[in-house]
Amino acid sequence: MLKDSINTIETIDKLTVICFSPTHTSRTIAEAVAAGMTAAHIRTVDLTLDRSDEPIILNSGETVVLGAPVYAGRVAPEAVRRLQRIKAAAGAVIPTVVTATYGNRDYEDALVELYDLAVSLGLSPFAAGAFIGEHSYSTQEMPVAEGRPDTLDLADARIFGGECARKLNSSGAFAPFHIKGNRPYKEVKHSGNQTVPEATDGCSLCGECVRVCPTGAVSVDLNARKVLTDPSLCIRCCACVKACPAGLRTYATPFAAFLHEHCSARRDPETFL
Ligand SMILES: Cc1cc2nc3c(=O)[nH]c(=O)nc-3n(C[C@H](O)[C@H](O)[C@H](O)COP(=O)(O)O)c2cc1C
Ligand code: SF4
Ligand code: SF4
Structure with missing residues (x-):
């Protein structure tokens, strides 16, 4: 059957x-x-x-x-x-x-x-x-x-x-x-938080964060030897944070602590x- x-x-x-x-x-x-x-x-x-x-x-x-x-x-x-x-x-x-x-x-x-x-x-x-x-x-x-x-x-x-x-x-x-x-x-209220991920000291300018960014928000300024992020393009998806091979790109958001405390139960x- x-x-x-x-x-x-x-x-x-x-x-x-x-x-x-x-x-x-x-x-x-x-x-x-x-x-x-x-x-x-x-x-x-x-x-x-x-x-x-x-x-x-x-x-x-x-x-x-x-x-x-x-x-x-x-x-x-x-x-x-x-x-x-x-x-x-x-x-x-x-x-x-x-x-x-x-x-x-x-x-x-x-x-x-x-x-x-x-x-x-x-x-x-x-x-x-x-x-x-x-x-x-x-x-x-x-x-x-x-x-x-x-x-x-x-x-x-x-x-x-x-x-x-x-x-x-x-x-x-x-x-x-x-x-x-x-x-x-539900309506999404915008927090007005315009912070974006940033690279801490030691960035090798490898460009991986540029490659994985879905919106083209990241660029490498070779003269200034810095990674730049355009807050108006960044959607805070954290692709760049997770892809940085050196673990140097971080996103400082207060939500992380809240989520860790309140949303960890499987x-x-x-x-x-
Ligand atoms: C801006 C933003 C808002 C998010 N809001 C929620 C949410 O409301 N609820 C939730 O459980 N996860 C939320 N997340 C987490 C994502 O839904 C989750 O990590 C998802 O697995 C990401 O999908 P991806 O790996 O395909 O990018 C949010 C993530 C971001 C970046
Ligand atoms: S991926 Fe990391 S090491 Fe490479 S350019 Fe971006 S921040 Fe720097
Ligand atoms: S958080 Fe997402 S959109 Fe913003 S710079 Fe990183 S990869 Fe690009």
Whole structure:
């Protein structure tokens, strides 16, 4: 009986992971979900370092997994901007799984927002998951969800992917389903904090922070022998902090101590199908 039902599951042909993921956790989760969906062809379109405006056209026969980080209980605004390049070809139905990855505090309205974004882009979301990644502000001294997603998270993500594949093969796959979160979404109050990551003494000007910055906020001034960061471009994603090979780039934020104290109890992934 079980064998028969497994045999009737149609393999997904083309599966595309589309993500924005400065510190790689959203991408890792979205790819683990995709792996669990066992498609014939899987590719990743990582928009983190892709600042072009070119539309990303999706055609019939493609299935998508979206991955984006949670910033202040919402989808990271830069992720929204990048994902808005997606366009479903006329008449195409693009089954879509939405995944939001957050730093063990909370995802609040981010998952419903990502679902709504997918719908507005002409995609057909049928499953959603909130997963945990190491907090962007986590440091050795103030760890928050350090090392996540870990093997348990990745196993959960793959199992969820399998459930998504089964749902896609069922009748009524696109029927409305519940996702935790509110509409209208929470308003984000800007703290006015304009601090940005900075390099401490000893910086070799290797340029790795320039390379990984999603918004082009970092530059190396060879004359002044300094790394410069433009506060108007910086989204405080901490990609540069985590990528500095010498561990010299730091972001001084009071949130780190708060998160370490109040948001260290392990949270588990939540999925909606
Ligand atoms: C500006 C900013 C705001 C964030 N807000 C939240 C939040 O509201 N809740 C939470 O749990 N984590 C929050 N985080 C942590 C990220 O969601 C988390 O580290 C995520 O794994 C980062 O994804 P990435 O590795 O794909 O960049 C925030 C991170 C940044 C940089
Ligand atoms: S990655 Fe670190 S060492 Fe390299 S230029 Fe940036 S701050 Fe300096
Ligand atoms: S400079 Fe700002 S935007 Fe660029 S990687 Fe660092 S934290 Fe992210």
